[in-house]
Each structure stands twice: as structure tokens, then as C-alpha cells.
Amino acid sequence: MSSNYLPFDVDKIRADFPVLNQMINGKPLVYLDNAATSQKPQSVIDTLVNYYSTENANVHRGVHTLSQRATDDYEEARDKVKRFINAEKDEEIIFVRGTTEAINLISQTYGRSCMSEGDEIIISSMEHHSNIVPWQILCQEKGAILRVIPVNDLGELLLDEYERLFTDKTKLVSIVHQSNALGTINPAKEIVDIAHGHGVPVLLDGAQAIAHLEVDVRELGCDFYAFSGHKLYGPTGIGVLYGKESLLEEMPPYQAGGEMIKSVTFDETLYNVLPNKFEAGTPNIAGAIGLGAAIDYVETLGMGQIAAYESELLQYGTGRLSSIEGLKIIGTADKKGSVISFVMEGVHPHDIGTILDAEGIAIRTGHHCAQPLMDRFNVPATARASFAFYNTKEEIDVLVKGIDRVIEVFS
Amino acid sequence: MSNLNDLYQEILLEHNSKPRNYRKLDTHSHNADGFNPLCGDQISLYLQITDGVIMDVGFQGKGCAISRASASLMTQSIKGHKVEEAENVFDEFRKMLTEPDAVLDFEQLGDLETLAGVSEFPSRIKCAILAWHTMKAAIEETIEDVTTE
Numbered sequence: 001m002s003s004n005y006l007p008f009d010v011d012k013i014r015a016d017f018p019v020l021n022q023m024i025n026g027k028p029l030v031y032l033d034n035a036a037t038s039q040k041p042q043s044v045i046d047t048l049v050n051y052y053s054t055e056n057a058n059v060h061r062g063v064h065t066l067s068q069r070a071t072d073d074y075e076e077a078r079d080k081v082k083r084f085i086n087a088e089k090d091e092e093i094i095f096v097r098g099t100t101e102a103i104n105l106i107s108q109t110y111g112r113s114c115m116s117e118g119d120e121i122i123i124s125s126m127e128h129h130s131n132i133v134p135w136q137i138l139c140q141e142k143g144a145i146l147r148v149i150p151v152n153d154l155g156e157l158l159l160d161e162y163e164r165l166f167t168d169k170t171k172l173v174s175i176v177h178q179s180n181a182l183g184t185i186n187p188a189k190e191i192v193d194i195a196h197g198h199g200v201p202v203l204l205d206g207a208q209a210i211a212h213l214e215v216d217v218r219e220l221g222c223d224f225y226a227f228s229g230h231k232l233y234g235p236t237g238i239g240v241l242y243g244k245e246s247l248l249e250e251m252p253p254y255q256a257g258g259e260m261i262k263s264v265t266f267d268e269t270l271y272n273v274l275p276n277k278f279e280a281g282t283p284n285i286a287g288a289i290g291l292g293a294a295i296d297y298v299e300t301l302g303m304g305q306i307a308a309y310e311s312e313l314l315q316y317g318t319g320r321l322s323s324i325e326g327l328k329i330i331g332t333a334d335k336k337g338s339v340i341s342f343v344m345e346g347v348h349p350h351d352i353g354t355i356l357d358a359e360g361i362a363i364r365t366g367h368h369c370a371q372p373l374m375d376r377f378n379v380p381a382t383a384r385a386s387f388a389f390y391n392t393k394e395e396i397d398v399l400v401k402g403i404d405r406v407i408e409v410f411s
Numbered sequence: 412m413s414n415l416n417d418l419y420q421e422i423l424l425e426h427n428s429k430p431r432n433y434r435k436l437d438t439h440s441h442n443a444d445g446f447n448p449l450c451g452d453q454i455s456l457y458l459q460i461t462d463g464v465i466m467d468v469g470f471q472g473k474g475c476a477i478s479r480a481s482a483s484l485m486t487q488s489i490k491g492h493k494v495e496e497a498e499n500v501f502d503e504f505r506k507m508l509t510e511p512d513a514v515l516d517f518e519q520l521g522d523l524e525t526l527a528g529v530s531e532f533p534s535r536i537k538c539a540i541l542a543w544h545t546m547k548a549a550i551e552e553t554i555e556d557v558t559t560e
Contacts, residue, residue, distance in 0.1 A: 252482075346428070348475035350450050351419075354532060358415045367451045380451045380473045409419050 015039040015235045035386035047293035078291030086216040091274035096248045098239035099207040101128040102226030107134040109251040116355030117143035122173045123150040127371040131205045155182040155331040166198045173202045177209035181368040182331025183339030192221045212337045214303040234294030238287030242370045255280040306389045310338035313387040317396045338387035349383040359402040417528030427476040432486035434469040445545030452478045456545045482542035501543045
């Protein structure tokens with residue numbers, strides 16, 4: 001992969017992100033909420049503007065030129081996604097609204113058609129609500145049972161316990177690749193291999209991992225992989241469900257309507273081929289094309305380089321924050337993405353968030369849509385700083401100063 | 412932001428670290444639980460109402476400094492008062508946080524004025540108001556838990 005940025009030139013990269021260049025509450029913005037959503041490079045913003053300015057049309061339907069252009073670009077975006085995650089075929093790439101919709105799609109189609117009473121689904125205790133609730137609903141509907149892999153005090157999955165959860169009733173494993181609340185990078189390949197050893201397919205929730213790791217679905221061997229465009233420097237409202245072709249072929253459709261049909265009479269409807277079978281209605285065309293532009297952007301930097309630089313930031317941030325008295329980092333797994341979740345003695349995370357905001361620093365505070373995980377660590381909430389490749393060590397220094405201010409206010 | 416100091420005033424911080432009436436009332440006539448699903452703030456409120464007067468009040472829960480101090484200040488403000496007086500104070504309190512141009516009865520608000528700075532922080536208004544919603548629910552004996560959403 002070629003790179004215009006060797007060596008990693010953060011100043012140059014920051015200039016690509018217009019939103020970063022602003023004052024918040026009189027201070028330069030320090031954006032450390034990348035695990036919630038990432039900022040967009042100018043190239044993505046321009047792509048959206050260009051699309052609506054020059055080629056907006058519906059896809060897969062018109063014989064006119066604009067429709068053809070929009071269709072070509074939409075399908076080219078699918079092809080970029082395929083290459084980016086090293087899927088085998090374009091047909092295996094389904095555009096959805098985001099990770100949440102991708103997981104719901106699987107629970108409502110694959111899940112509904114293969115689960116019956118007494119069957120089991122394995123998830124973990126570090127799942128986002130979006131990888132818990134769809135399965136709970138399915139379990140209620142089918143009389144199925146949810147099994148949960150526990151985590152240790154570092155925030156790592158207990159793989160021995162995981163293996164013990166399998167029975168001949170296990171129908172699906174759905175696990176987060178990188179935890180949004182702790183940063184833990186799970187041993188996805190091992191998780192998949194163990195499940196496949198029991199003949200059980202695996203869905204990986206890649207909402208976080210996709211922006212920070214080199215994801216190769218064929219190397220991972222996973223059956224499904226879900227992610228959102230907006231965490232990968234792309235637009236909101238677009239995401240991807242990857243599925244192995246053989247599984248997608250067997251699955252019933254998700255939503256019904258236009259695009260997903262081959263022919264309709266009042267007696268019978270024939271469904272369209274992949275991927276259209278799962279893309280009922282007019283899709284988020286601009287979003288998909290924008291996601292393609294985001295993939296172009298990160299590929300210019302190189303996912304390997306991004307991961308290496310972010311890991312440097314994580315190491316620096318962990319060192320600085322852990323030396324603050326009364327501050328405790330929640331989630332200290334050996335393999336971690338660039339996320340630091342922390343709590344402070346005597347100060348609620350929301351107060352930390354408000355005081356840091358006054359210093360121009362954006363972090364996330366709360367339960368991170370992972371309440372069962374918060375219960376596991378016996379905290380109601382955490383403050384979370386999450387880094388992207390456009391962040392700097394200087395910004396981490398500003399964060400540390402901000403935390404000093406928190407301590408001062410509450411002393 | 413200069414008004415950070417208006418937000419975290421000394422009285423507020425003091426009520427956060429030493430909340431008043433922080434206990435479960437073993438005998439109580441009314442109670443309710445309140446949640447702020449956004450933050451995870453949670454409060455259990457107990458009221459002993461006799462002949463329309465709030466004779467005793469206690470609360471327990473988890474939450475940020477603002478929600479905790481607000482609950483503590485609320486218990487002080489309503490204890491010994493008639494239910495409708497408490498409801499009037501709530502109206503006044505809500506006005507203070509959400510209607511910047513409102514003419515306020517500061518005598519009625521008393522120490523609650525400490526929380527006036529919250530109005531500058533829209534994302535935190537829910538924290539300050541949670542205890543009051545919970546009080547209202549307890550009085551009305553709402554069966555379901557209250558949320559700020």
C-alpha cells in the first residue's frame with residue numbers, strides 16, 4: 001500500500017480534518033471521543049457534496065446517465081469494502097445503516113430461521129447493548145437461551161469458560177472484536193476456531209475494530225462481520241454486514257420492498273440475488289460512496305501504520321493517566337485498542353466530562369451502552385478517552401492538565 | 412468557561428460529599444425510584460406524608476455531584492412543608508433551570524439557588540431535575556420507575 005505520509009505526519013493529517021481546527025469554550029478542541037464517532041476528512045465531505053451536486057439519482061433502476069453513474073459509484077464502494085476487509089466477493093457485502101442494523105439483520109433472518117426452543121447463543125459480558133438486546137428479543141421469541149462468556153479483572157475474555165459454554169444446542173456465537181468500553185481486542189481468530197470446532201458460526205461486531213486494526217475476514221474465518229461507516233471516518237447512517245455467501249444465500253430476506261425482489265405477482269414473489277436481497281428500498285447511496293472515500297483515505301495512511309501510531313498514543317496516555325493519584329483505569333487487557341476508560345475517586349464521570357469540556361476536551365462519559373460490563377466492574381459509569389490517528393501526545397498532555405483541574409475543583 | 416465556577420459552587424460540592432437525609436426511611440408513605448438512562452444516575456426517594464405534610468424524607472442512590480447535591484438540597488427544601496408547597500418549589504426550580512428570562516421567587520428557592528448555574532449546561536439539567544421528578548412520582552404514586560427521558 002503506497003503512502004503519501006511516510007513518516008507519519010500528524011500535522012499534515014490534522015489539516016485534512018476541518019472540524020479539528022476550532023475553539024471550544026475558548027480552548028482549542030481536543031477531540032478524544034473517537035470510539036463514539038470519528039471525524040471526517042475533507043475528501044469524504046467533498047465526496048458527499050460532489051455526489052449530491054453532480055450525480056444524485058436512484059441506483060439499479062434507471063437507464064439514464066445519472067442513474068448509471070450513481071449505480072457505478074455505489075457498486076464501486078461495495079467493491080472497496082470487499083477489498084478493505086478482504087472478502088471474497090462483492091455479493092458478500094451488504095450495505096446497512098450501521099453495526100446495530102447488521103446485528104439485527106442477522107438475528108431477524110439467520111437467527112429466526114435456525115433457532116428453536118432450547119437453542120443457545122453465546123455472547124460475552126463486554127458486549128455493547130446492540131449485541132445483547134437483539135439476541136434477548138430473539139431468545140424471548142424462540143424460547144432460546146443466552147450464554148455469556150465472563151471476563152477477568154483486566155477485561156479479557158475467559159476462553160476456557162467460553163469453550164465450556166458450547167453444547168449441542170449452541171447455534172451462534174456473537175462477539176465484539178474490540179470492546180468500545182474497555183478497548184480490549186479479543187482473540188477473534190481463536191474465538192472463531194473454537195466455535196467452528198463445534199460447528200457453530202460466528203458473528204464479529206467490528207464497530208470499533210474496523211477503524212483501528214487490519215481486518216481480514218478470510219483470515220479471521222468469521223461467518224459474519226458487522227461495522228459502521230461513521231467510526232471509520234465515513235458518514236453516519238451507512239454500515240456493512242459481511243456474510244459468507246453460502247450463509248447469505250440460505251437466509252430469508254430481512255426487510256421487504258423494492259430492490260430486493262426479482263419478480264412480484266400477487267401469488268408469489270421471487271427474491272433478488274445477493275446482495276440486493278438484503279437491501280430493500282433505496283439505499284444510503286451517498287453514504288456508501290462516502291464510506292468508499294473514507295476507505296480510500298485510511299488506505300493512503302495504511303491501517304498498519306494507523307495501528308502502530310495509535311498504539312504509541314495508548315501507551316503514552318496509559319503511562320500519564322495511571323500516574324495520577326486516585327485515577328483508576330478500567331480495562332487493562334494485554335491487547336488493547338486506543339481507548340482509556342477510567343474512574344476517579346470521589347468524582348462521578350459526568351462531572352469529569354463537564355469540567356474537561358470547559359477545557360475544550362471532548363470525552364465520553366457514562367455506561368457506554370454496556371451496562372452489564374459496568375456492573376461487572378462495579379462502577380456506574382466511566383470516563384473514556386479514545387484516540388484516533390489525528391490525535392497527538394500534546395493533546396494527551398492537555399487531557400492530563402484537564403484532569404488536574406477536575407481534582408482541583410473537587411478537592 | 413468562566414461559569415464552571417458557578418456550576419461547582421462550594422455549597423454544591425459540600426452537599427455532594429455530605430448529602431443530607433441520605434438514608435432509607437424504614438417507615439414511609441410514599442416512595443419512587445428515578446433513573447437517568449443517559450448517565451446511569453439512579454435515586455431511591457422515600458417520603459413520609461401525613462395530613463398533606465412531608466414529615467420526613469430520605470434518599471439513596473448513585474450519581475454525579477449535581478444529581479446528588481440536588482437531591483440533598485431538595486430534601487432540605489421540602490421537609491416539613493405541605494405537598495403543594497413542595498410542588499410549587501419544583502415549578503420554580505424548573506423555571507430557574509429552563510427559562511432564562513423567568514422572574515424567580517428566590518425566597519421560595521432558598522439554597523436551591525446554588526444550582527442556578529446548571530442552566531448554563533444543558534446536558535446537565537436532567538441531573539439536577541431527577542430528584543424532583545422522582546418526588547413528583549412518589550407523591551403521585553406512579554407505579555412505574557421514573558426516567559428523565
